Amino acid sequence: MHSIEELQQEIEKAMASLKIGSRPASLYDPAHYMLSLGGKRMRPLLVLAACEMTGGKINDAINAALGFELFHNFTLLHDDIMDNAPLRRGKPTVHEKWNTSTAILSGDAMFVKSVQLIQACGNRKVMDVFLSNALLVCEGQQLDMDFEKREDVSIDEYLEMITLKTAVLPGACLQAGALLASASEITASHLFEAGKNIGIAFQLKDDLLDAYGSEQFGKQTGGDILANKKTYLYLRSLQLLPESDALILKQLYTSKETGIQKVEAVKKLFDSVNIQEEIQQVMNDYFRLSLEHLEKTPVQKKNKLPLINLFDELMQRKK
Amino acid sequence: MHSIEELQQEIEKAMASLKIGSRPASLYDPAHYMLSLGGKRMRPLLVLAACEMTGGKINDAINAALGFELFHNFTLLHDDIMDNAPLRRGKPTVHEKWNTSTAILSGDAMFVKSVQLIQACGNRKVMDVFLSNALLVCEGQQLDMDFEKREDVSIDEYLEMITLKTAVLPGACLQAGALLASASEITASHLFEAGKNIGIAFQLKDDLLDAYGSEQFGKQTGGDILANKKTYLYLRSLQLLPESDALILKQLYTSKETGIQKVEAVKKLFDSVNIQEEIQQVMNDYFRLSLEHLEKTPVQKKNKLPLINLFDELMQRKK
Numbered sequence: 296m297h298s299i300e301e302l303q304q305e306i307e308k309a310m311a312s313l314k315i316g317s318r319p320a321s322l323y324d325p326a327h328y329m330l331s332l333g334g335k336r337m338r339p340l341l342v343l344a345a346c347e348m349t350g351g352k353i354n355d356a357i358n359a360a361l362g363f364e365l366f367h368n369f370t371l372l373h374d375d376i377m378d379n380a381p382l383r384r385g386k387p388t389v390h391e392k393w394n395t396s397t398a399i400l401s402g403d404a405m406f407v408k409s410v411q412l413i414q415a416c417g418n419r420k421v422m423d424v425f426l427s428n429a430l431l432v433c434e435g436q437q438l439d440m441d442f443e444k445r446e447d448v449s450i451d452e453y454l455e456m457i458t459l460k461t462a463v464l465p466g467a468c469l470q471a472g473a474l475l476a477s478a479s480e481i482t483a484s485h486l487f488e489a490g491k492n493i494g495i496a497f498q499l500k501d502d503l504l505d506a507y508g509s510e511q512f513g514k515q516t517g518g519d520i521l522a523n524k525k526t527y528l529y530l531r532s533l534q535l536l537p538e539s540d541a542l543i544l545k546q547l548y549t550s551k552e553t554g555i556q557k558v559e560a561v562k563k564l565f566d567s568v569n570i571q572e573e574i575q576q577v578m579n580d581y582f583r584l585s586l587e588h589l590e591k592t593p594v595q596k597k598n599k600l601p602l603i604n605l606f607d608e609l610m611q612r613k614k
Numbered sequence: 615m616h617s618i619e620e621l622q623q624e625i626e627k628a629m630a631s632l633k634i635g636s637r638p639a640s641l642y643d644p645a646h647y648m649l650s651l652g653g654k655r656m657r658p659l660l661v662l663a664a665c666e667m668t669g670g671k672i673n674d675a676i677n678a679a680l681g682f683e684l685f686h687n688f689t690l691l692h693d694d695i696m697d698n699a700p701l702r703r704g705k706p707t708v709h710e711k712w713n714t715s716t717a718i719l720s721g722d723a724m725f726v727k728s729v730q731l732i733q734a735c736g737n738r739k740v741m742d743v744f745l746s747n748a749l750l751v752c753e754g755q756q757l758d759m760d761f762e763k764r765e766d767v768s769i770d771e772y773l774e775m776i777t778l779k780t781a782v783l784p785g786a787c788l789q790a791g792a793l794l795a796s797a798s799e800i801t802a803s804h805l806f807e808a809g810k811n812i813g814i815a816f817q818l819k820d821d822l823l824d825a826y827g828s829e830q831f832g833k834q835t836g837g838d839i840l841a842n843k844k845t846y847l848y849l850r851s852l853q854l855l856p857e858s859d860a861l862i863l864k865q866l867y868t869s870k871e872t873g874i875q876k877v878e879a880v881k882k883l884f885d886s887v888n889i890q891e892e893i894q895q896v897m898n899d900y901f902r903l904s905l906e907h908l909e910k911t912p913v914q915k916k917n918k919l920p921l922i923n924l925f926d927e928l929m930q931r932k933k
Contacts, residue, residue: 316753318753319757373722377719395696399718400756403725403752404749407748408749414742414745419736426726430723430726434637437640437641438638440716441640
C-alpha cells in the first residue's frame with residue numbers, strides 16, 4: 296500500500312502526461328490550461344486510495360482516477376461561465392482568457408475525454424456509477440442556480456443541493472475505486488456513503504472557511520456573503536436569530552454592496568447565534584457518519600488508515 | 615425488416631416516451647423542449663436501418679439510436695449558444711427562451727443521458743465508436759469557429775471541418791447499428807465510411823440549399839452568405855473566379871450588410887462560375903463513394919435497399 300503522499304505523486308505524474316488532444320489547439324489548449332491550474336486532486340486520490348484499501352492495484356484505477364478529475368474540471372469550467380467568475384485559483388478563467396464559446400466547447404471535449412478514461416477501465420459498473428452521479432452533479436448545479444432566485448430555501452434543500460453538486464462525486468470516486476478492486480457491492484456502497492458524507496462535511500467546512508477561514512492568513516473573507524449566497528451559515532442563522540435580527544440579515548442579503556462593512560455586519564449576526572459552533576457540530580455529525588461507513592467496510596483496520604487520515608486532514612484544514 | 619417509414623414511427627414512439635429526468639424541472643424542461651422541436655431524426659434512423667440491414671433487431675439498437683439523437687441535440691443546443699442563434703426550427707432556442715447558463719447545463723445533462731443510453735446497449739465497441747466520434751464533433755465545431763476568423767481557409771480544410779462537425783456522426787450511427795447486430799468489424803467500417811461520405815454530401819447539399827434551395831418555396835435564402843460563412847460555394851468560387859471578381863466576392867464577404875442585395879450580388883458571382891453544377895458534381899462524388907461502401911458490405915442487395923433509398927432521398931431533397 297502507498298501513503299497518501301505517494302498516491303498524490305502518482306496522480307501528478309499521470310496528470311502531467313495526460314493529453315486530451317492536440318488539434319485544434321484552440322479546443323485543447325484551454326482544457327490543458329484548466330488542468331494546469333492544479334487543485335487538490337482530491338477525487339483521483341479518493342479513487343486510488345479506495346482501490347488500494349480494498350485490495351486493488353493503482354494501475355487498475357489510474358484511468359478512472361484521471362477520468363473523475365477531468366470530469367470535475369469540466370464541471371468547474373462550465374460553472375465558471377455560469378457564475379461569471381473572473382478567476383479560478385488566482386488565474387483567469389477559461390471564458391475570460393479565451394471566450395465563452397471556447398469555454399463551453401473545451402468543457403464538452405473534456406467531458407468526452409473523461410468518459411473515455413472511465414471507459415478505458417473496462418468496468419461496466421464503474422461507468423454506471425460515474426454516469427449516474429455525473430447527472431446528479433448537473434442537477435445540483437441547477438438547484439444552486441435556482442436557489443439564487445428563491446427566498447424560501449430550506450436547510451434540507453440546501454443540504455440536498457450540496458449533496459448533489461459536491462458530495463456525490465467523492466462518493467462515486469470511492470465506490471469506483473472499490474469496484475475496480477473487485478470489492479463487493481456492499482463494500483462499494485459503504486464507501487460511496489463514506490465519500491458522500493465526507494463530501495457534505497467538506498462543503499460545510501468550505502462555507503465556514505469562506506466566512507471565517509482566511510482571517511489568520513490575511514486574506515479577504517466573505518465572498519459568499521458578498522454574493523448573498525444562501526449557505527448553511529445563513530440559513531441556520533435565520534432560524535436561530537430573533538425575528539428582528541433575522542429581518543436585518545435578510546435585508547443585508549438583498550443588497551449588492553460589496554464592502555467589508557456588509558461582511559462585518561452579517562458576521563456579527565452569525566456570531567450572535569454562535570454559528571461557528573453550530574456548523575462545526577453538523578460537520579462533525581457528517582464526519583462521524585462517514586467514519587461509520589468506513590468502519591463497516593470489511594477491510595483490515597490498518598488498511599483504512601490512509602483514508603481516515605485523509606478525511607481527518609480535510610476536516611482540520613484551515614483554508 | 616422494416617421500411618424507413620416504419621423505423622421512423624418506432625423512433626417517434628421511443629422519443630415520445632424518452633424521459634431524461636424530471637427534477638429539477640429547470641434542468642430537464644429545456645432538454646425536453648429541445649427534443650420536442652423535432653427534426654429529421656436522421657441519426658437514430660441510420661442506427662436502426664444499419665442494425666436491421668446487417669441482421670440485428672430494432673430492440674438491440676433502439677437505446678443507441680436514442681443516444682445518438684440525444685447527443686446530436688446536445689451539440690445543437692450548445693452550438694446555438696455559440697452561434698448566438700435566436701431560432702431553432704422556427705422556435706426560440708433554449709438560451710433565448712431560458713438563459714445561457716440553463717442552456718449550457720441542460721446540454722451537459724443531455725450529454726450525460728446520451729452516454730447512459732449508449733451504455734444501456736452493453737456493447738463496448740459501440741461506446742468506443744460513440745465517444746471517439748463525439749470528440750471529433752467537438753473538434754469540428756471548434757474548427758468551424760476558428761474559420762470565421764481566418765481568411766485563408768482552404769477547400770480541404772473546409773471539407774475536413776464538415777467531416778468532423780457533421781459527417782462522422784452519421785458514420786458512427788451506421789457503424790454502431792452494425793456492431794449491435796454483431797456484424798464484422800469490416801462490415802461496420804464500410805458502414806462508417808458510407809455514413810461519413812453521405813454526411814459530407816448531405817452538408818454540401820445544405821450549403822447549396824441555403825443559397826438556392828428555398829427559392830421555389832418562397833423562403834428567404836442566403837443565410838450563410840449574410841453570415842459571411844466560408845462554405846464550399848464561396849471557397850470554390852474564389853478559386854474559379856477571375857482575380858478581379860474574386861476580390862469583389864471577398865469584399866462582399868467583409869460587409870455586415872444583411873440585405874437581399876448582398877445575397878444577389880454574391881449569387882451572381884457564384885452563378886458566373888456555375889457553382890451549382892460544381893457542387894452538384896462534388897456531392898455526387900461523395901454520394902457515389904458512400905454507395906460503393908454500401909456495395910462492399912457483405913449483405914444481400916435487397917436488405918440494402920431501405921438505406922440506399924434513404925440516401926437517395928437525402929440527395930434529392932429540395933429543402
